[in-house]
Amino acid sequence: MRYLFTLCFLTLLCTCVSAQTEDLRLSTSLYFASADYEPNSTELEKLADFATTLSSYAAYTLRVEAFTDEKGTEAYNTALAERRAAAVTAALARQNIVPATTEVLTYGEQRARQNTTDDAEREHDRRVDLVATVTRWESAEAAISKARADQLQSITIKDPTVRQTISGAEGGTFLLEANALVRPDGSPTIGPVSVELIEAYDLSDMLIAGLTTTAAGKRLVTGGMISLTATDADGVSLELRKGRSITAATPTDDFNEQMRIFSGTKHDENGTPTDWALTTGGVANSADALFASLGPLPSLGSFRVTANANIGSLMARWREANPEPKAPVLEKVDHNFLSRKPVAPVLEEIVFEPKGLAGVFTSKAKIEEKTAEMRQKALETYQRHSERYERALVRNEGMPARNAARQEAYKQAHPDWQRRLEAHKESLMTTEVRRLMAQETARREKYMAARAARAEMLGEKLGELEDLSGQQSNISRYFFSINQLGWTNIDIFHVSGEESIQLLVEVPNSSPKATVVMIPTDRRSVIAYQPDTKAGTWKRSGIPRGLGYHVIAYQVMDGKLVMAHQYVEEASTVPAKMSYQPIAIDQLKDRIAGILGS
Structure with missing residues (x-):
C-alpha cells in the first residue's frame, strides 16, 4: 500500500505547545543506514540532546516508533524495526531516560515509500521517531523543592523527657538534653516529637538549599550549615527551653578554631535564611566538654566468693557430666545441583575430530571408536549429574522440616539444661554466698544500665566518626552548642584589604x-x-x-x-x-x- 509521507520531521526537536495545558509535545527522529539498527555517533549526540531536554521537565511519557524502507522482505523489515526500537530504547536507558510509560510501535515497511530508487528518500524511511509528552514545571520553587526533598531527614523522638542522640545521614551528631524542648508558651511538649534535620556541609548542598554566606552585607567563609526544627504530636512548633542547648558535632575537612556560630535571620518564604547573625558561641576541636558533662560511670567493684570456694570446681564437674546442648547446625540448599537441571547431551553433535597430522592418518574405524567413547562418557556424566540433581531435590524438599525439628529440639533442651544448672549451683551455695552473689548482680546491672544510657546519650561512635574525606581524626569535627532551633552556620568573617x-x-x-x-x-x-x-x-x-x-x-x-x-x-x-x-x-x-x- 502506498503511503504518502510528509517530510516535516526536525533533526532535533519539534515542539507543539497548547496554551490551555501544562503538557508539551516533543519529538525527534533518528536515522539509520540501510540494514543498520545501531544509531551512529551523530544520531547518538542528537539522542543525548533530546534526553537532556526531556529530563529537564517535571515528568514525561514516551512513544518509540520504528520504521524501515521497502527494501527486503516484510518479515525481515519487521524484525529490523524491532531491533532499531530496542537499540534506541537501550541508548535512552543509558541516558537515564526510563519513563514510567513507554509505548513501542514497530511499523517496519508499512509506511515506507514504494518503488523508489532514490536512496535519499529511503533514508527518511529508515528511522526511529521519539514522541514525548512532558509536564512542565510550574515554577522554579516547585523544581527546587523536589531537589531539596532529598536533603530533609525526619527523626521521631518517642520520649523527649530523656536525653537523645540524633545521628544525621551526612555525618552530624546532635545531643539533645532531657526536657530541652518546649512549646512557645513554655508548656511541656506532647510526645512523640518529630525532628527535621538538614545538613549542608558541601557547597553544592548549600546551593541546592538556597543558602548564601553573608552577614549584614559582609562576606563569610563557611564550615557548614545545619537546620534543626521540631514539632510535637499536636503539630505545634517547638523551641529550646531557656538555658538549654543542643550539643552538635559536624564533619569537616579543614578544621579552623576561629570559626564562630551564626544563626539564620531574614528568612525567605521557604524558611531559608537570607542573612546570618553572629552568636556568642564558638567551636571546639574535641568532645571533652560533652563527656565531662556526663560524670563517671559507677564502679563495678570486685567480688570473690570466700565461702564455699570449691563451688567453681564442683560446677565444672557438673557441666562436664551434663554438657550444654549445642545450637543446631542448619542444613543449607545445595546450589551446586539445584541451580539448573542437567541437560541431556545431543549425541549426534559429539564427534571425535583429530587435529593436525592425526586427521590424515587416523582411520575411520578409530574415529568411530573414539566418537563412541566420547558419547558414552557424556551419557555417564549426564546420568551422574541427574542422579545428584534428583537427590538434591529430595533433600531440599525435606530440609525445612528437618531444620525446624532441630531448632525446636534445641529450644526445649537448652532452657531445661539452664534450669538444672542454676538449681545445682543454688544447692551448692550457703546463705552468705547467695547474698554476696545478689550484691554482685545488682552492681553489674547498675553498671551495664549506666553504660547503655551513656551510649544512648552520646552514641559511642564519636571516636569513630569520619570527616568529609572519610578519614578519622581528633580535629576532623566541629563541636559547638546550638541555642535555638532553625538554621545554624559555622562561619568566620572574611577580611580583605x-x-x-x-x-x-x-x-x-x-x-x-x-x-x-x-x-x-x-x-x-x-x-x-x-x-x-x-x-x-x-x-x-x-x-x-x-x-x-x-x-x-x-x-x-x-x-x-x-x-x-x-x-x-x-x-x-x-x-x-x-x-x-x-x-x-x-x-x-x-x-x-x-x-x-x-
Whole structure:
C-alpha cells in the first residue's frame, strides 16, 4: 500500500505547545543506514540532546516508533524495526531516560515509500521517531523543592523527657538534653516529637538549599550549615527551653578554631535564611566538654566468693557430666545441583575430530571408536549429574522440616539444661554466698544500665566518626552548642584589604526569580547576585579585583529546569556572559558538585 509521507520531521526537536495545558509535545527522529539498527555517533549526540531536554521537565511519557524502507522482505523489515526500537530504547536507558510509560510501535515497511530508487528518500524511511509528552514545571520553587526533598531527614523522638542522640545521614551528631524542648508558651511538649534535620556541609548542598554566606552585607567563609526544627504530636512548633542547648558535632575537612556560630535571620518564604547573625558561641576541636558533662560511670567493684570456694570446681564437674546442648547446625540448599537441571547431551553433535597430522592418518574405524567413547562418557556424566540433581531435590524438599525439628529440639533442651544448672549451683551455695552473689548482680546491672544510657546519650561512635574525606581524626569535627532551633552556620568573617569592585553577569532570558550566585575559588563562600535594572543582568559589589570565581545560575524557563555556569579567572568590571542549558533535577547537585570539585 502506498503511503504518502510528509517530510516535516526536525533533526532535533519539534515542539507543539497548547496554551490551555501544562503538557508539551516533543519529538525527534533518528536515522539509520540501510540494514543498520545501531544509531551512529551523530544520531547518538542528537539522542543525548533530546534526553537532556526531556529530563529537564517535571515528568514525561514516551512513544518509540520504528520504521524501515521497502527494501527486503516484510518479515525481515519487521524484525529490523524491532531491533532499531530496542537499540534506541537501550541508548535512552543509558541516558537515564526510563519513563514510567513507554509505548513501542514497530511499523517496519508499512509506511515506507514504494518503488523508489532514490536512496535519499529511503533514508527518511529508515528511522526511529521519539514522541514525548512532558509536564512542565510550574515554577522554579516547585523544581527546587523536589531537589531539596532529598536533603530533609525526619527523626521521631518517642520520649523527649530523656536525653537523645540524633545521628544525621551526612555525618552530624546532635545531643539533645532531657526536657530541652518546649512549646512557645513554655508548656511541656506532647510526645512523640518529630525532628527535621538538614545538613549542608558541601557547597553544592548549600546551593541546592538556597543558602548564601553573608552577614549584614559582609562576606563569610563557611564550615557548614545545619537546620534543626521540631514539632510535637499536636503539630505545634517547638523551641529550646531557656538555658538549654543542643550539643552538635559536624564533619569537616579543614578544621579552623576561629570559626564562630551564626544563626539564620531574614528568612525567605521557604524558611531559608537570607542573612546570618553572629552568636556568642564558638567551636571546639574535641568532645571533652560533652563527656565531662556526663560524670563517671559507677564502679563495678570486685567480688570473690570466700565461702564455699570449691563451688567453681564442683560446677565444672557438673557441666562436664551434663554438657550444654549445642545450637543446631542448619542444613543449607545445595546450589551446586539445584541451580539448573542437567541437560541431556545431543549425541549426534559429539564427534571425535583429530587435529593436525592425526586427521590424515587416523582411520575411520578409530574415529568411530573414539566418537563412541566420547558419547558414552557424556551419557555417564549426564546420568551422574541427574542422579545428584534428583537427590538434591529430595533433600531440599525435606530440609525445612528437618531444620525446624532441630531448632525446636534445641529450644526445649537448652532452657531445661539452664534450669538444672542454676538449681545445682543454688544447692551448692550457703546463705552468705547467695547474698554476696545478689550484691554482685545488682552492681553489674547498675553498671551495664549506666553504660547503655551513656551510649544512648552520646552514641559511642564519636571516636569513630569520619570527616568529609572519610578519614578519622581528633580535629576532623566541629563541636559547638546550638541555642535555638532553625538554621545554624559555622562561619568566620572574611577580611580583605584588596580593592573591591562591582561584578556583572549577563544571563539572557533570566527572570528576577532566578538563583544566581558566585563561589570564589580560594574560600568556601556562596555569594548571591542581585538583579540589575537591565533585564538579564545581575550585579554584586564588594568583590576583590583579580579574584577567581565560578558563577552558577539556575531557574525554570518555558517549563523546564535550566542551568548556566561560567568560570572567571580574574574578577574585573567586564561582565561575565552565560547561557542556560536544560538539566535534569536529579542531576543538578552532581553537576554543581562537579564544577566546584566538592
